[in-house]
Amino acid sequence: MNLTPEMFEPVQSGAGSAEIITRPGTTYWQDAWRRLKQNRLAMAGLITIGIMLVMALTGPYLSGYTYSQQDLTMVNQPPGAKYWLGADALGRDLFTRLWYGARISLLVGVVTSLITLVVGVFYGGISGFAGGKVDEIMMRIVEILWAIPFLLYVILLMVVLGPGLKTIFIALGAVYWMGMARIVRGEILSLKEREYVLAARVLGAGSWRILWRHLIPNAMGPIIIQMTLAIPEAIFTEAFLSFLGLGVSAPMASLGVLASTGMEGIRSYPWQIFFPATLITITMLAFNFLGDGLRDALDPRMRK
Amino acid sequence: MKALSGYLLRRLISAVMAVFFVVTITFFLMHAIPGGPFASEKEIPPEVQKNIEARYHLNDPLWKQYVDYLHNLIRWDLGPSFKYEATTVNEIINRSFPVSATLGAVAVSFALIVGMLSGIIAALNHNKWQDYLAMIMATIGFAVPSFIMAGVLMYIFAYKLRWFPAALWGSPSQAVLPALALAGMPTAVIARFMRSNLLEVMQQDYIRTARAKGLSRQVIVYRHALRNACLPIITYLGPLVAGIFTGSFVVESIFAIPGLGQYFVSSISNRDYTVILGVTVFYSIFLVAMNLLVDLAYVWVDPRIKLNEGRKA
Numbered sequence: 001m002n003l004t005p006e007m008f009e010p011v012q013s014g015a016g017s018a019e020i021i022t023r024p025g026t027t028y029w030q031d032a033w034r035r036l037k038q039n040r041l042a043m044a045g046l047i048t049i050g051i052m053l054v055m056a057l058t059g060p061y062l063s064g065y066t067y068s069q070q071d072l073t074m075v076n077q078p079p080g081a082k083y084w085l086g087a088d089a090l091g092r093d094l095f096t097r098l099w100y101g102a103r104i105s106l107l108v109g110v111v112t113s114l115i116t117l118v119v120g121v122f123y124g125g126i127s128g129f130a131g132g133k134v135d136e137i138m139m140r141i142v143e144i145l146w147a148i149p150f151l152l153y154v155i156l157l158m159v160v161l162g163p164g165l166k167t168i169f170i171a172l173g174a175v176y177w178m179g180m181a182r183i184v185r186g187e188i189l190s191l192k193e194r195e196y197v198l199a200a201r202v203l204g205a206g207s208w209r210i211l212w213r214h215l216i217p218n219a220m221g222p223i224i225i226q227m228t229l230a231i232p233e234a235i236f237t238e239a240f241l242s243f244l245g246l247g248v249s250a251p252m253a254s255l256g257v258l259a260s261t262g263m264e265g266i267r268s269y270p271w272q273i274f275f276p277a278t279l280i281t282i283t284m285l286a287f288n289f290l291g292d293g294l295r296d297a298l299d300p301r302m303r304k
Numbered sequence: 305m306k307a308l309s310g311y312l313l314r315r316l317i318s319a320v321m322a323v324f325f326v327v328t329i330t331f332f333l334m335h336a337i338p339g340g341p342f343a344s345e346k347e348i349p350p351e352v353q354k355n356i357e358a359r360y361h362l363n364d365p366l367w368k369q370y371v372d373y374l375h376n377l378i379r380w381d382l383g384p385s386f387k388y389e390a391t392t393v394n395e396i397i398n399r400s401f402p403v404s405a406t407l408g409a410v411a412v413s414f415a416l417i418v419g420m421l422s423g424i425i426a427a428l429n430h431n432k433w434q435d436y437l438a439m440i441m442a443t444i445g446f447a448v449p450s451f452i453m454a455g456v457l458m459y460i461f462a463y464k465l466r467w468f469p470a471a472l473w474g475s476p477s478q479a480v481l482p483a484l485a486l487a488g489m490p491t492a493v494i495a496r497f498m499r500s501n502l503l504e505v506m507q508q509d510y511i512r513t514a515r516a517k518g519l520s521r522q523v524i525v526y527r528h529a530l531r532n533a534c535l536p537i538i539t540y541l542g543p544l545v546a547g548i549f550t551g552s553f554v555v556e557s558i559f560a561i562p563g564l565g566q567y568f569v570s571s572i573s574n575r576d577y578t579v580i581l582g583v584t585v586f587y588s589i590f591l592v593a594m595n596l597l598v599d600l601a602y603v604w605v606d607p608r609i610k611l612n613e614g615r616k617a
Contacts, residue, residue: 140318143318144318144321144322144325145322145325147318147319147322147592147595148322148325148326148588148592149546149549149550149587149588149591151550151553152326152550152584152587152588155572155584156329156330156333156580156584157333159333159572159575159580160333160334160336236449239449239451240449240451240554243451243554243557244553244554244557244569244572244573245572245573246572259451259452259455260451262455263451263455263558266455266458266459266463267459267463270459273452273455277448277452277455277456280449280452281444281447281448281452284446284447284448284449285443285444285447288443288446288447
C-alpha cells in the first residue's frame with residue numbers, strides 16, 4: 001500500500017452538512033406559550049382579562065357620564081336606555097362606575113402583585129443565595145409573620161394609615177410578599193447548586209451578578225405564576241376591606257365598594273349588586289384559570 | 305421522640321413569638337394614630353381632657369402603657385372599651401365570641417363534610433358527570449367572595465323563597481344562610497384537595513397490590529385508600545379556621561349577628577381602639593393556637609411526616 005501525504009490531510013469537517021439547523025429552536029418561553037395556547041380554560045381567562053382591561057380603560061367614557069356625576073332626579077333607576085346598568089342611590093351611572101371600579105380593582109391587583117414581586121424576590125433571593133445563618137434568620141422571621149392572620153394585619157394597617165388607594169397598596173404589599181419570598185428562596189436554594197452557577201463563578205462572575213443574571217431569570221416561571229395568583233387575591237382582599245368601610249374613599253369606587261353599596265339595597269334594587277358581584281366573580285375565575293394554566297405551562301415538572 | 309419534642313418546642317417558641325409580635329405591633333400601631341382616641345370635633349375643656357386621659361392612663365409615657373398592657377394581658381385583662389362606658393373588652397369577647405364560635409363550628413363542619421364527600425364522589429367517578437359537576441361547583445365556589453355569597457343567598461332564600469330568616473341570631477334556622485355563606489369557599493377548596501388526594505392515592509402501589517390480591521372495590525376504597533387520602537386535609541384545617549373566622553367579620557355584619565366579628569367591624573368604624581387592639585390580640589392568639597394544634601395533630605396522625613421539614617428544603 002502506497003502511503004501518500006494526501007492521505008494524511010485532515011478530512012474536511014462534516015459538521016457543515018450534519019449540523020445545519022434548519023428549523024428555529026424553541027426557547028423556554030415559546031414552549032410555554034405553545035403549552036398555554038393548548039389550555040382552553042387558560043386562554044379563555046387570558047381573553048377575558050384582555051377584554052376587562054380594554055373595558056376598564058375605555059368603559060368609563062362610553063356612556064357620557066362621569067363616575068362621580070350625580071342626578072338626584074334619577075336615583076335608583078333600573079337598567080334602561082338612559083342608564084345602561086341603572087343608577088345608584090345618588091343617581092350616578094352604574095355602567096360608568098362599574099368599569100371605573102374594575103379599573104381601580106385591577107390597579108390594586110397589579111400594583112400589589114408588583115410590590116410582591118420586588119420585595120419577595122429581593123428578600124427570598126438574598127435569603128436563598130446567602131444560605132446558612134442569614135437564611136435561617138430571614139426565614140424564621142417569615143415563619144413568625146406567617147403565623148399572624150393576614151387579614152387582621154391588613155385591617156389594622158388600614159385603620160392606622162386611613163382609607164385610600166395608597167394605603168391599600170402598602171397594606172396588601174406588606175403581607176403578600178411573604179409567599180413570594182418563600183417561593184423564590186426555595187427556587188434559588190436549588191438553582192444555586194447547578195453547574196452553570198459554578199461555571200459562571202469560575203469565569204469570574206460576582207455573587208450579585210450570578211443572583212440577578214443567572215438565578216432570578218431561571219426562577220421566573222414560579223415567580224410569574226405566583227404574581228398571577230396574587231392579583232385575584234389582592235382584588236378579593238380589597239373588596240373585603242371595602243366592605244368593612246376601609247377601601248378606597250368616595251366618590252371613588254372599586255368593585256368591592258360597588259358590591260357593598262349594592263348590598264344595602266339588595267331587596268329593592270338587586271341589579272345594583274348583581275353587576276359588580278358578577279364582574280368580581282368573572283375576574284376571580286379568569287385570573288385563577290390563567291394562573292393554573294401558567295402553572296402547567298411554565299413548570300413542566302408539575303404537570304400530570 | 306427526641307425529634308418530636310424538639311419540633312414541639314420550636315413550634316411553641318415560634319407561636320409565642322408570633323403572639324408577642326402581634327401584641328407589640330398592634331399596640332404601637334394603635335398608639336401611632338394621630339389625634340388619639342378622644343380627639344373629636346367638639347372642643348373639650350382641658351380639665352375634662354386631662355381627666356379622661358388620667359382615667360385611661362393615656363398621660364403615662366408610652367413605654368409604661370406598653371408594659372402595663374403586657375402585664376394586664378398576662379392576667380387576661382384587655383382593658384375597658386373607649387366607646388362603651390362601663391364595658392370591658394373581656395366582657396365583649398365573653399359575650400360575643402360564643403356566637404361566632406357556634407357559627408364558625410357549623411360552617412367548618414359543613415365545609416368538611418360536604419367538601420370531603422363531594423371530593424370523594426368526584427374522584428371515584430373520575431371523568432364522569434359527577435366529577436365534572438363537582439368540579440364546576442367547586443370552581444364557582446372558589447371564585448365567589450363570601451360577602452357576595454351572603455348577598456345571593458339572602459336574596460334567593462330569604463327574600464324570594466322566604467325559607468330562612470334574613471338576619472339576627474337565636475334559632476337554628478337563622479344559622480343556615482350565614483353558615484353557608486362562610487362555608488362556600490372552604491368547601492370548594494376541600495373538595496378539590498380531596499379529589500386530587502384520592503386520585504393520587506389510587507395510583508399508589510399498595511392499592512394495585514390490594515387490587516391484585518382480589519380485594520373488592522369497596523374494601524380498597526374505604527379501608528385502604530380513603531384513610532391516607534384524608535390525612536392531608538388536616539393541614540388545611542388551620543387556614544380553614546382562620547378563613548372562616550375572618551370571613552365572619554363581613555358575614556356577621558351582613559346578617560346582623562351579634563358575634564365578635566360584628567363587634568370588631570363596628571369597633572373599626574367607631575375607632576374604639578382598645579376593642580380593636582383587644583380583639584386583634586384575641587383572634588391572633590386563637591388562630592396561632594389553632595395552627596399549632598393542627599400541626600401537632602398532623603405529626604401525631606401521620607408517622608411518615610418529617611419533623612424538621614421546612615428547615616432545609
